[in-house]
Amino acid sequence: MVLLHKRLTFVATVYFILASMSLVAQTPDFSKSLFDKYDTYKETAITHRRFKHKDLVPLIQKLPFEKQVAGKSFEGRDLYQIKLGNGPIKVLLWSQMHGDEPTATMALLDIFRFFQAKNDGFDELRQSILANTTLYFVPMLNPDGAERYQRRTATEIDMNRDALRFQTPEGALLKKLQDDLKPEFSFNLHDKNTRYSAGKSGKQATVSFLATSFDVERSWNPTRTRAMQVICSMSEALQNFIPGHLGRWNDEHEPRAFGDNVAKWGSSLILIESGGYKDDVEKQFIRKLNFVAILTGLQSIAEKSYTNYTLATYEALPNNERYLFDVLIRNAAFDYKGKIVIKDIGIDLIEKNTKNATGFTIKSVIEEMGDLSTFWGIKEIDATGLQVRPLVDFPDLIKAHALSKEVIQDKDINLDEQANFVLAKGNEVKYVILNGQIK
Structure with a gap:
């Protein structure tokens, strides 16, 4: 009787594993199709990096989504929040907290166009994301910096070192959104120096990721682990298009940084850093990669397919180096x-x-x-x-x-x-x- 019970348990375990593998296999991989059809969704009103708040606002105002002015910059520019979906998993995405890091802002505009389309082969993907998540976007968090195309805000403060004192109104808004929304996942979208290499190699680190550390010991908890797993889904997708050009940002804890504190506050923080790619001066190709990566990440969150990834996959990404x-x-x-x-x-x-x-x-x-x-x-x-x-x-x-x-x-x-x-x-x-x- 005990032997029979063990056999049944073994069979049930094998069946569960096979069923889980079957479920994973049935999860559609849209990344290659998104890459191929990207031009359909590209917001053609902006094709260069040094666009300003006045260029962005008309594009936001015409969006058919729920939107509001969530706050104002130091110089009085409107900071918009755009909401999509009505699912139980809350996701907050913000871009350009550094004014001279606009690649992801352009990609978010493309993503807004994507969510307005239909009958293009992606209805299933849109339905999955919008039914399972509620997305909150804050594009161009630092419009005063964007006006000058500089990293810092109008008060010459690096907003990403203002997560303790909250001296910038823009940083204070981001903290308020974290407190009010309590997002399960957060996307912190940046650009970085184009001379970073993917490990010790001659390849530029075109896109780099990080699941930020919430303490000096760089500990792992379920919150950080979820961020790491989502990153694995995104990096796996991008390997199809830029093999060898993906990297992992340094996870040394910075107690003043928003990414580290957002992770400490309980949200799985996914950092994306857009670097360089040969002859892509205006970062239009890297913009396309952001479009694919972010949508792939949102799909993995919506369908919880990220749970299939392990730390080993994440650690296989080479560190950003200066070679x-x-x-x-x-x-x-x-x-x-x-x-x-x-x-x-x-x-x-x-x-x-x-x-x-x-x-x-x-x-x-x-x-x-x-x-x-x-x-x-x-x-x-x-x-x-x-x-x-x-x-x-x-x-x-x-x-x-x-x-x-x-x-x-x-x-x-x-x-x-x-x-x-x-x-x-x-x-x-x-x-x-x-x-x-x-x-």
Whole structure:
């Protein structure tokens, strides 16, 4: 009788596992279709990063969803909350708490268009999300910063370091929303430096994730574990489109940061950091990746399919590292009074806002020289057999490019200066580097 009971228990356990596997297999994976059909939903009114609050407001006001002005920025700009769905699981998503991090704001506009569509093959996905979750969106939480295209608020406070004092009205609003809504999940949507690499590699960390730590010990509890599992569903989807370009943000506890405190306050906090991708200056491709990732994450929350993932999957994501320069020139020869020295040159390109922060110029800087064999460049030149020469050695080149006196450096190529020089073989010019740009 005991043996029979054990056999029945074993059969029941196997049946449960198989049934669960069958249920998982039946969960539709919409990520590839979302990626393929993305252009159908892209909000074409905004196609560049430096859009302003005045560009965003008309798009929000015409949305057919429940919306309200939840608060105002320090300079009096309206902070909107948009609500979708009527399910039991509350999810709060906010973007651009740093004014110069707009990628996810653009993706949220695309997601709003997605939820207005129908009869496109995604009705089942929309129904699942809207029936099981209630979504609260706060796009562009820092409009004053966006106006200046700067990280900080109008009061020069980093809002993401204001989760203890609440000196910014925008940060105080975010805390109020957390207290009032008590969301089970929260999405904290950011951009990051484009020179972060996915681990120790030459690949940019295009999208990175983090389940934020709620204490100094970086402990795990059910709240943080749920965030990690949702991240696994999103990263798995994006691996189809950017293999090797996904990363994991540093989980060192920052007691002043909203992400860490939201996790402490009981909401599963999912941090998304949008980095760089080659030749995607305005981050339109990364915007598309955000669109797919966020909808995939919302599906996994709505259907609770995230429960199938383990910590091992999360920990397999490589850490964000700093192994990239914008331009890396390898094996370049320098002539020091007749002695040839071989050095690599690491160049970074830094954006500077133009007037009213509607555009930008590039200022290059030679960040490092020497043996950079353990680093990579987003763009690279193998200068083996080529010598670094100053522009002043090539008067015809100066005339052809109409170069100003500020660009024409003296004979020394130094650290912390603009990258303006020539790579030549004898007197034959092979590459011209003007302000870090390869000509």
